[in-house]
Amino acid sequence: MSKNCVARASEIKKLIVGIGGMTNGGKSTLSQSLHQQIPNSCVIAQDSYFKDESEVPEDSHGFKQYDLLDALHMDTMMSDVDSWRRDPVQYLRQRSLKPSDEQLFVLIVEGFLIFNYRPLNLLFDKRYFMEIPYDVCKRRRSLRVYNPPDPPGYFDGHVWPMYLKNRIEMEDSTPGIVFLDGQKPKEELLSGVRDDVFKEIERLRDWKAFVC
Ligand SMILES: Nc1ncnc2c1ncn2[C@@H]1O[C@H](COP(=O)(O)OP(=O)(O)O)[C@@H](O)[C@H]1O
Numbered sequence: 531m532s533k534n535c536v537a538r539a540s541e542i543k544k545l546i547v548g549i550g551g552m553t554n555g556g557k558s559t560l561s562q563s564l565h566q567q568i569p570n571s572c573v574i575a576q577d578s579y580f581k582d583e584s585e586v587p588e589d590s591h592g593f594k595q596y597d598l599l600d601a602l603h604m605d606t607m608m609s610d611v612d613s614w615r616r617d618p619v620q621y622l623r624q625r626s627l628k629p630s631d632e633q634l635f636v637l638i639v640e641g642f643l644i645f646n647y648r649p650l651n652l653l654f655d656k657r658y659f660m661e662i663p664y665d666v667c668k669r670r671r672s673l674r675v676y677n678p679p680d681p682p683g684y685f686d687g688h689v690w691p692m693y694l695k696n697r698i699e700m701e702d703s704t705p706g707i708v709f710l711d712g713q714k715p716k717e718e719l720l721s722g723v724r725d726d727v728f729k730e731i732e733r734l735r736d737w738k739a740f741v742c
């Protein structure tokens with residue numbers, strides 16, 4: 531390094547972790563547990579950005595087309611991600627989260643189509659995808675009540691075919707995804723991802739930015 535270069539070890543460092551996966555794969559459960567265990571972290575959840583029912587079109591069978599990026603306000607989601615990237619301290623404070631003295635911040639982004647939206651997908655440092663078999667997915671989904679609730683035949687008529695389509699698109703465009711078995715015990719899933727994220731945090735801590 532030239533003697534004119536300045537080490538900026540104290541600069542704020544940021545890590546963005548993507549928890550993608552099938553509907554009911556366990557994304558929210560894992561993301562909330564990670565948030566509780568990772569200091570200076572927060573969660574942005576894609577299902578907070580669904581458009582109003584009146585804005586979501588129906589197909590020829592009368593099924594609302596919810597399992598498409600078009601059903602989501604991705605522009606709003608991106609602007610929230612960008613405000614975290616600009617100033618994570620302020621972002622946490624605005625949400626009544628208390629930043630620690632630590633200069634390292636972790637954003638957990640979770641959702642069923644997070645790796646299908648290119649501008650967001652480009653930002654991830656780590657990508658995980660929670661998968662479960664068809665019958666488990668169908669059973670878990672049948673126990674959950676969305677707003678609006680799934681009409682009869684919705685899982686096989688819309689949710690599952692769209693999952694298969696979206697997954698092909700994702701795998702074609704995104705290498706390096708770590709696939710997780712969403713049937714493993716919650717604690718095991720949590721400890722695996724948490725340890726992986728902590729390793730990444732250690733790597734970032736050791737890394738010094740040099741400005742020449
Ligand atoms: N590892 C797991 N094993 C068994 N059930 C789980 C597991 N993780 C989540 N669940 C259950 O599956 C359902 C969907 O979980 P959730 O985290 O809301 O999924 P997602 O956010 O992917 O839609 C919930 O009832 C949750 O308790």
Ligand SMILES: O=C(O)c1ccc[n+]([C@@H]2O[C@H](COP(=O)([O-])O)[C@@H](O)[C@H]2O)c1
Nearest residue numbers: 552553554577580596597642676677678
């Ligand atoms: O949250 C909503 O407004 C909403 C309304 C209708 C349906 N959804 C369903 O939400 C699913 C994605 O969320 P999740 O948590 O199941 O991964 C997706 O499969 C949609 O069909 C979600």
